[in-house]
Amino acid sequence: MNFPFEPPPRDKLERFQRLLGEGRRRVARKQQSNYGWYDGNGVRQGGLIAFVRYFWKVLEPGTDFVDGWPIWAICEHLEAVTAGKITRLLINVPPGFCKSLLTDVFFPAWEWGPMNRPHYRYVAFSYSASLTERDNRRFRDLIESEEYQRLYGHIFHARNKTVIRVINSKTGFKYASSVSGVGTGERGDRIIIDDPHNVKEAESEIIRDETVRWFRESVSSRFNNMQTGALVIIMQRVHEDDVSGAVLSLDLDYCHLMIPMEYDSERAGETEIGWIDPREEDGEVAWSDRFDDDTIERLKKELGPYGYAGQYQQAPAPRGGGIFQRSWWQLWESADSKFPNCDYIIASLDGAFTEDEENDPSALTVWGVFVNEQRRRRIILLNAWRKHLKFSGPRVDRLREATVIDGQTCMPDIVTPDMHPNIIKQRNALYRHRCMKDWGLIEHVADTCRRFEVDLLLIEAKASGISAAQELQNRHGLEGWGIQLMPVKGDKVARAYAAVPTFSQLVVYAPDREWADMVIDEMAVFPKGRHDDLTDSSTQAINHLRAVGLASSDEEVTAAEVENVTHKKKMGPIYPV
Numbered sequence: 078m079n080f081p082f083e084p085p086p087r088d089k090l091e092r093f094q095r096l097l098g099e100g101r102r103r104v105a106r107k108q109q110s111n112y113g114w115y116d117g118n119g120v121r122q123g124g125l126i127a128f129v130r131y132f133w134k135v136l137e138p139g140t141d142f143v144d145g146w147p148i149w150a151i152c153e154h155l156e157a158v159t160a161g162k163i164t165r166l167l168i169n170v171p172p173g174f175c176k177s178l179l180t181d182v183f184f185p186a187w188e189w190g191p192m193n194r195p196h197y198r199y200v201a202f203s204y205s206a207s208l209t210e211r212d213n214r215r216f217r218d219l220i221e222s223e224e225y226q227r228l229y230g231h232i233f234h235a236r237n238k239t240v241i242r243v244i245n246s247k248t249g250f251k252y253a254s255s256v257s258g259v260g261t262g263e264r265g266d267r268i269i270i271d272d273p274h275n276v277k278e279a280e281s282e283i284i285r286d287e288t289v290r291w292f293r294e295s296v297s298s299r300f301n302n303m304q305t306g307a308l309v310i311i312m313q314r315v316h317e318d319d320v321s322g323a324v325l326s327l328d329l330d331y332c333h334l335m336i337p338m339e340y341d342s343e344r345a346g347e348t349e350i351g352w353i354d355p356r357e358e359d360g361e362v363a364w365s366d367r368f369d370d371d372t373i374e375r376l377k378k379e380l381g382p383y384g385y386a387g388q389y390q391q392a393p394a395p396r397g398g399g400i401f402q403r404s405w406w407q408l409w410e411s412a413d414s415k416f417p418n419c420d421y422i423i424a425s426l427d428g429a430f431t432e433d434e435e436n437d438p439s440a441l442t443v444w445g446v447f448v449n450e451q452r453r454r455r456i457i458l459l460n461a462w463r464k465h466l467k468f469s470g471p472r473v474d475r476l477r478e479a480t481v482i483d484g485q486t487c488m489p490d491i492v493t494p495d496m497h498p499n500i501i502k503q504r505n506a507l508y509r510h511r512c513m514k515d516w517g518l519i520e521h522v523a524d525t526c527r528r529f530e531v532d533l534l535l536i537e538a539k540a541s542g543i544s545a546a547q548e549l550q551n552r553h554g555l556e557g558w559g560i561q562l563m564p565v566k567g568d569k570v571a572r573a574y575a576a577v578p579t580f581s582q583l584v585v586y587a588p589d590r591e592w593a594d595m596v597i598d599e600m601a602v603f604p605k606g607r608h609d610d611l612t613d614s615s616t617q618a619i620n621h622l623r624a625v626g627l628a629s630s631d632e633e634v635t636a637a638e639v640e641n642v643t644h645k646k647k648m649g650p651i652y653p654v
Contacts (some may be wrong), residue, residue, distance in 0.1 A: 083391060095212040104129050106228055109191035112156050113149070116153040121149035124156050128187045129179065130192075135222045136178065136215055145364045146355055147174050147336050151311075154334050155184045156306045157350045158267075164332040165199070167324050169391040171338045172390045173367065176311045179186045181271050184309075185251055186219050188267075190229030195247035200265040200299065202254055204275040204288070209253035213240045256291055264301050269309045270320070276388065279315035281349055287325045317393040318607040326607070338363055338373065338389040394602035400573050401600040401612075403582055409457055409586040416588075417458055417499055419445030421627060424526050424558075425535045425618035427610045428518055428545050429465075438465045439518050440610035442596065443529050444626045456579070456619070456628060457586040459529055462594045464523070465610055469517040469548065518545060531558045535617055538562040561619055570604055573612065576619040579628045 097518045106271040113124030120612045126149055133142040136382045147170065157163045170176050181201050189195045219225055221235055233245040254261050256273055273292065292322045299308025305534055309333075314321055324468065325330050332349040340356040340363070347353050368376075377385045385397060386392045409416070412452075420446045429437040443460040516524070522545070528535055534549070545562050554560075566572070577587060587593040603612045623626035 079230065091270060102228055106191065109187065110193075112154060112160065121143075121146075121152065122149060125152040125187050128191055128461050132183070132186075132219060132222075135219055143364075143366050145366055149195065149361050149448055150334060150336065150352060151494065153352060153571075154332065154348070154350065155180065155309070158309060159333075161305065162350060163332045164305070164307045165329065166307070166309045166322060167331045167333045169308070169314055169321055169333075169335045170311065171336070171363075171389040171391075172181065172313060174336070174364070177208070177212055178215070179613075180311045181209065181269050182219060182308060184337055185267070185269075186216060186225070189220065189245065190225065190232060193232060194232035195245050195249045197249050197267060197302065198249040198265040199267045199269060199271075200254065200263045201252065201259070201269040201271065202256055202273065202296075203271045204256055204273055204278075206253060206258050208253035208271065209351070210240045210253065213243055213251060214446045215254040217243050220245075224230060224611070232342045235274050235574065246489055253410050257285060257287055262299075263298050266306055268296060268299055268306070268308045270296070270308070270481050272310070272312045273310075273320045274315045276384075277315075279319065279387075285316060285318060289318070289320055292320050293323065305479050314391045314393055315387050316605050317602050319393075321392070322607070336363055337391050338368065341390070341392075344392075360559075366401045387605070393605040398568070399605065400577060400603055403601050405580040405583060406597055407455075407583055407586045407589045408640065416445065417447040417449075417455075417459065419447045419457070419459075421446040422459065423533045423535060423618055423621065424522070424529070425529045425614040425621070426522055426542070426545065427537060427579055427614040427617070428522075428541050429610070438463045438608070438610055439521075440464075440614045441522060441525055441596050442611060442614040442618060443525060444615075444622070446622065453625060455586060456622060458588075458593055458596060458615075460525060461592045461609065461611060461614075462525070462596065464521065466521060467517040468514040468544070469519040470512070473565050519548050519552065523549060523556075526553075526558045526641045527556065533561055535561055535563050535621055536614070537617060538564050563621065569609060569613060569616075576616040576623070579619050579623060584628070595652065599630060 105127070108123045109125075111123045113121050113126050116122050129148070129152065130142060130144075135644050150169060151170070151174070154163065154168065156164055168176070177410055185199050188197055201212065203209045217235065217238075217240060220229075226234075226584060233247045233249070236244045236246055240250050240253065242250055248592070252265070254263070270292070273288050274285065276311040295310065300308075308344070310320065310324070312319075312321060316322065324327075325333070334348055334352070335344065336354070340354065340359055340361040345354045345356075356363070362370075362373060376389060380388065383394065386394055386399075411417070422443065424441055424443045427440045429439050440463045441459065441461065445457050445459050447455055447457060448454050512520075512525075522534070525531070536546045543562065546562055550560055567575075587597065597617060599606055599608055599611045603609055606612075619628060634650070
């Protein structure tokens with residue numbers, strides 16, 4: 078028997094829908110008001126990530142939410158900020174990882190609502206106020222949305238409609254400013270710095286240094302409570318000396334979450350809250366559901382090695398080096414730990430006369446040309462140093478055998494060609510031991526040239542270099558090593574590229590010494606590194622050796638030998654015609 082179907086009364090159906098909706102909201106509130114956890118399948122649940130999933134459609138109605146462990150990692154560390162486990166957080170992630178939405182939109186809204194902290198005050202900075210104002214607009218749209226108000230409208234309500242400052246009824250606010258904006262005078266419970274550097278301006282040392290100075294001098298004192306206030310920096314790397322570089326080089330007490338697009342096991346580590354990158358194989362992509370292999374290859378071509386390394390790998394220079402690849406350097410090893418016998422030795426100076434650690438240092442490299450067992454010329458780095466030095470130390474009276482400096486008798490550093498070598502060696506040793514602490518640039522350069530029996534000292538023909546060359550010639554012109562001023566041609570990068578063929582031919586050697594590593598490390602990140610003095614010194618030396626024909630490649634030498642053997646001089650007429 079068939080019974081006619083009778084739909085339930087409308088009022089009962091509406092009541093059922095309301096109960097179902099209320100049940101879902103209760104589940105959502107319960108999940109979002111807790112810190113997250115990983116379920117049995119390793120998927121992040123609850124807490125901030127649940128809040129993001131739930132309200133994603135409010136801000137991105139036309140874009141599907143793509144889940145991935147990088148978002149879980151960021152949310153997990155932001156939750157640790159809320160829990161008080163982290164008060165200084167540095168996050169380096171590639172573009173497209175929802176960093177602004179997560180950190181400057183969802184995170185404050187989660188703390189105000191689910192975590193019931195509407196009294197918190199946020200001050201957000203970026204390189205442009207338009208970016209923080211954009212995120213404040215999204216934040217305002219989120220907290221005023223019907224979905225958010227249903228769950229958390231009973232906790233607070235917004236009291237203004239501006240995007241510069243969003244204020245709630247519980248004295249909390251979210252202020253949008255920029256690195257150079259007036260917001261530096263604002264105080265908050267949370268300071269959020271989202272991309273302090275403009276990628277297009279990262280090459281400007283003046284702008285970059287001013288941003289770092291602003292960060293170091295203005296930000297840390299802007300908390301309502303210095304003990305509980307939290308600072309969150311989220312950015313892509315643009316230069317070794319950017320804000321992230323300042324945090325890391327100064328060894329500041331930050332929790333550092335770094336997610337490169339392609340896994341690099343050499344830089345992987347555990348954060349302060351125990352988080353570990355889940356990848357195992359080098360090169361594995363962080364978020365394959367959003368960035369497939371074709372996308373990665375396109376990004377590499379469009380950005381180039383430097384852009385991709387900084388923005389996507391969170392390394393200011395490509396792995397292995399930029400202009401100068403680390404693999405191009407050949408390791409010098411010998412059974413007696415000695416350098417080879419060199420036919421020609423040069424020193425190359427990049428001088429700066431200042432003891433101020435914040436200014437450019439002086440740098441000197443020493444290079445030798447030798448012939449290997451295959452009768453091929455090779456180049457070796459013999460010594461290098463980088464120091465902040467004054468121009469010169471106390472002058473030594475040339476007419477006296479000794480002078481007193483700080484109560485100690487020091488032998489003068491003056492020698493003449495008629496002196497016995499042992500006398501010269503003894504004087505130099507005593508002079509170095511007693512007086513080195515008072516030396517300036519002139520004394521250090523002269524000592525290096527003397528110890529390594531340099532044939533020629535190269536000095537860049539700029540104002541400071543000309544002064545150094547004149548003083549060195551006046552004081553040490555009789556010691557057997559020449560001085561040559563090198564004209565400045567092109568910029569630093571152009572001079573670096575001119576030296577690349579010599580390095581790429583694998584003819585440059587360096588020993589396993591700390592000072593050699595200093596040169597290799599600096600050149601590997603050039604021109605994105607903090608210093609370029611050793612690089613300038615090195616390229617000046619190599620380009621000089623190329624110019625005088627002592628840095629020819631094996632192919633060039635072979636071609637010249639073949640040409641010399643096969644070329645026959647054209648016979649002329651016996652008699653004038």
